[in-house]
Amino acid sequence: MSAPAGSNRAFHAQLKKYFLWYTCGLLVFVALLWVLERMGLPKIWIGYTFLFATIGLYAGIGIVSRTAEVTEYYVAGRRVPAFFNGMATAADWISAATFIGMAGTLYLQGFDGLAFILGWTGGYCLVALLIAPYLRKFGQFTIPDFLGARYGGNVARGIGIMAAIICSFVYMVAQIYGVGLITTRFTNVDFGYGVFLGLAGVLVCSFLGGMRAVTWTQVAQCIIVVIAYLIPVAWLGMKYAGSPLPQFAYGRVMERLAVREQELMKDPKEIEVRQIFSRRAAAARERIERLPKSYDDGLAAARKAVEDLTAVQAPIPQIRRAERALDRYPESPEVARKTWSAELAANAARAAPLMPHGEPFWSGNPDPVKAQHERNNKRANFLALVFCLMMGTAALPHIMMRYYTTPSVNQARQSVFWSLAFILLVYCSAPALAVLVKYDIYTMIVGKHFSDLPGWISAWSHVDPLLLSVTDVNGDGIVQLSEIRLGQDIVVLATPEIAGLPYVITGLVAAGGLAAALSTADGLLLTISNALSHDLYYKMINGAAPPQRRVTISKLLLLLVAFVAAYVTSLNPGDILQTVALAFSLAAASFLPALVMGVFWKRANRQGAIAGMLAGLATCVYYIATRFPFFQGLLGLNPAHWPPWFGIHPISSGAFGVPVGFIVLVLVSLATRAPDRETIELVDFLRYPNLRSGDSGAN
Amino acid sequence: MTVSDRHRAYWKRTRALTIQLLLIWFCVTFGVTFFARDLMFTLLGWPFSFYMAAQGCLVIYLLLILLYARRLHRLDVEYGMQEVEDE
Numbered sequence: 001m002s003a004p005a006g007s008n009r010a011f012h013a014q015l016k017k018y019f020l021w022y023t024c025g026l027l028v029f030v031a032l033l034w035v036l037e038r039m040g041l042p043k044i045w046i047g048y049t050f051l052f053a054t055i056g057l058y059a060g061i062g063i064v065s066r067t068a069e070v071t072e073y074y075v076a077g078r079r080v081p082a083f084f085n086g087m088a089t090a091a092d093w094i095s096a097a098t099f100i101g102m103a104g105t106l107y108l109q110g111f112d113g114l115a116f117i118l119g120w121t122g123g124y125c126l127v128a129l130l131i132a133p134y135l136r137k138f139g140q141f142t143i144p145d146f147l148g149a150r151y152g153g154n155v156a157r158g159i160g161i162m163a164a165i166i167c168s169f170v171y172m173v174a175q176i177y178g179v180g181l182i183t184t185r186f187t188n189v190d191f192g193y194g195v196f197l198g199l200a201g202v203l204v205c206s207f208l209g210g211m212r213a214v215t216w217t218q219v220a221q222c223i224i225v226v227i228a229y230l231i232p233v234a235w236l237g238m239k240y241a242g243s244p245l246p247q248f249a250y251g252r253v254m255e256r257l258a259v260r261e262q263e264l265m266k267d268p269k270e271i272e273v274r275q276i277f278s279r280r281a282a283a284a285r286e287r288i289e290r291l292p293k294s295y296d297d298g299l300a301a302a303r304k305a306v307e308d309l310t311a312v313q314a315p316i317p318q319i320r321r322a323e324r325a326l327d328r329y330p331e332s333p334e335v336a337r338k339t340w341s342a343e344l345a346a347n348a349a350r351a352a353p354l355m356p357h358g359e360p361f362w363s364g365n366p367d368p369v370k371a372q373h374e375r376n377n378k379r380a381n382f383l384a385l386v387f388c389l390m391m392g393t394a395a396l397p398h399i400m401m402r403y404y405t406t407p408s409v410n411q412a413r414q415s416v417f418w419s420l421a422f423i424l425l426v427y428c429s430a431p432a433l434a435v436l437v438k439y440d441i442y443t444m445i446v447g448k449h450f451s452d453l454p455g456w457i458s459a460w461s462h463v464d465p466l467l468l469s470v471t472d473v474n475g476d477g478i479v480q481l482s483e484i485r486l487g488q489d490i491v492v493l494a495t496p497e498i499a500g501l502p503y504v505i506t507g508l509v510a511a512g513g514l515a516a517a518l519s520t521a522d523g524l525l526l527t528i529s530n531a532l533s534h535d536l537y538y539k540m541i542n543g544a545a546p547p548q549r550r551v552t553i554s555k556l557l558l559l560l561v562a563f564v565a566a567y568v569t570s571l572n573p574g575d576i577l578q579t580v581a582l583a584f585s586l587a588a589a590s591f592l593p594a595l596v597m598g599v600f601w602k603r604a605n606r607q608g609a610i611a612g613m614l615a616g617l618a619t620c621v622y623y624i625a626t627r628f629p630f631f632q633g634l635l636g637l638n639p640a641h642w643p644p645w646f647g648i649h650p651i652s653s654g655a656f657g658v659p660v661g662f663i664v665l666v667l668v669s670l671a672t673r674a675p676d677r678e679t680i681e682l683v684d685f686l687r688y689p690n691l692r693s694g695d696s697g698a699n
Numbered sequence: 700m701t702v703s704d705r706h707r708a709y710w711k712r713t714r715a716l717t718i719q720l721l722l723i724w725f726c727v728t729f730g731v732t733f734f735a736r737d738l739m740f741t742l743l744g745w746p747f748s749f750y751m752a753a754q755g756c757l758v759i760y761l762l763l764i765l766l767y768a769r770r771l772h773r774l775d776v777e778y779g780m781q782e783v784e785d786e
Binding site: 114125128375383414690 | 702706709710713714717720721724728729732733735736739743744745746748749750752753754756757758760761763764765767768771772775779780781782
């Protein structure tokens, strides 16, 4: 199946040359646009140029690598060298949310946000040690393939198909959402158009060339992602850490940041603003407690305000404001409870004291016993989240699929190294970026007059007040930290401007975010359509289908899945986004026990695997359905009656699901018959790189 | 070619290496984060527990994977387990 070593080497050398030229071309392109910007090219055109040039590039790669051959379409002909497969995996891995949101999450959560950094990188140890080399040796096409072969029969395969589709679909909607968001922000097109434009970029690639086209596009996207992330970080590093590699030098900035935090904590003006927020929160709480009476009172007061103002012929804007307040008044006491609860939460959050960035599991509770309790709970959740994200990383089908594409087992092992190496370029920079941006805001923005704020603040708050808003709460004309509210995405989006870089770099960051979203969406789309076409159709329904037909069916399903996903995204389901992190727990609990034990424990059998997968999945689904606020609302459960187990947030449901999956798999396997000889031979085939299929025990 | 004693010895060493590296992985990840509040001292200008969670552990992961790939490749050669290239 694999090509001779000599031609592989030539292929590798050729690839290196292509992508080196491509990287140079990209840099020249950016420089050229910069010159044009200096000559007066409007910003919106820079946005358009980046959008269409990059999508055009991906389409070009898609057209060049179009294919209708089965191995090319499903696993890129199994000749992707370790280094390039590493790049493709990194692009597959770094999603829109990671690229744009990760640094912001760290900004907002400080140490506690590092759970994502740890979880999403440490998982690769499991991929390398337990999964990748064995899957490569197995040498088929999908993850359900593995389950079907190792645990004989269609039940295990069927559960695998279902789990792969659930995990990947939710994840994919989030990517397409990211595409829509980026295109809208940088080109002002409507969100719906943005979604379909992005979709075209995804489709042209995966539709024509399957895995082969997706792989080379992902390599190209990886280069854009890394360059777009590192350039602004380097500039900001020069500004504050005195080094273009702040990844190694932001320790000093952290020290200065800690000093500044101490100052701000004691600042009387800050305390004043926080007290205003806590008064607002208290007022909202009081109104909620007095429901439904407070609803009628509030409505009457709002009506009266309009009437009074009209009666005394107050200035028009004043009347308008009162009318608008009446318009926006909740339409029923139930709605009022929701709106006011949200108001209470938002104000209470802003009334909270300042969190020291570097302190683990921080609690601002003045009561030492309660504070200790909160800290322990935060620590437990941190550990549980890290655990779930790591296990999930090693079980997400779109990542595992990539390790089928290397030429050999040894290359698969090396390829995990390159994957993590490229991922670390971004992940090691995010904590540094968060600290640098925080230092900038704490020292350059806080304490300034509202009239002297830098331009990027008003520019971004016009784009979307949820991203950034600064309001003079206590009316002193000076910015206090507590008066700034920012969404996580702003940290990466505004970095080029904070660092004083030209707009062309902002465009490059947008192109990077787009590349991150598209590359991940590509991988997920292939996973879903392959699960349907290869596993469901070819392996379970029509085993006699000729190769040509399989690829055609796969392409049609790909289109269908893409449009369903785009349709779901265009409904703008904000709630779905919250559920993305759940995919990790689901994937971990359903796949990991069966995959790992399938290689490392010969005694694991069909009944055990099926029971383990179902039990793991069911535990997670049950825990999420009864504890996750969104689903509680959907099912009409009262949160008070469904307290979390050990205080663990439902985002980490895998903390229960994975152990349950393992235990059930072991117990049921032991209680039923040992697997047959053929299965044992398959396990040997997986373990020893030099065995060929059917070799062991054949004579 | 069948599964011989040589194969079994190879697998034993592979498994031992896997378990050792997983143990390091586990201690680094969960040890450092569990005791994060007790490890807040400053090392070479860095707050230790923050630095470990932000970058230190990540680099260790990368080294673990590199070590695994190298060692297993050597095991492959030592036991003559390299993959047959012409299928």
